[in-house]
Amino acid sequence: MFGGRSFMVNEKMAFSAAKDGGLLVRVPPDRHAALLSVPGARQAEMGAGRDMGPGWIAVGAESIDDDESLSFWFAVAMDFNRAVTGGGL
Template identity: 45%
Template sequence: MAYDRDLADRIRDVFAGLSVREVKMFGGLTFMVNDKMTATANTHGDLMIRCDPDRVEDLLTKPGADWPSMRGKKMSKGWIVVEADRVESDKVLGSWLEEALDYNEKVTGSGD
């Protein structure tokens, strides 16, 4: 299964020093932080993050953000996909990954 290697490397850089496991799924490479799905680099260079379901509506107002779907069906609330051209800057990518890490800490109780 192919995934955007550049995006994956950039995610690795942000997650360096954390308890991370990489798993091929969701048509890409998923990063499990503290054994919870946190972010995915997909084949098209899009980023998918797991986020606080209570923040989804606000996050969907950001440029390039959309509700992800799988096999034509919307995924459950708590996931956001961001278009590849909207995560070209390290600052923007970092802000999305921070959103995912904040939620990861909330659900795992980890302070990593």
């Protein structure tokens, strides 16, 4: 799915690990614009010039090359997942 390995939590996609080492992250739409200011974050696209819309951010591999950065994006995705599903984990 989405050209990588997607991780489903509580029956919703939380993030996807891309073949190039980057991530596709599901984020709260109301935090989307602010999260785009994090280094390495960009608007996710479903092909050239086709934005996926608020709530989907692509993060370059070079921006998640340490535990702190990767953990940040993992936490954003999991917090949103819990909010929309009411689930644990």
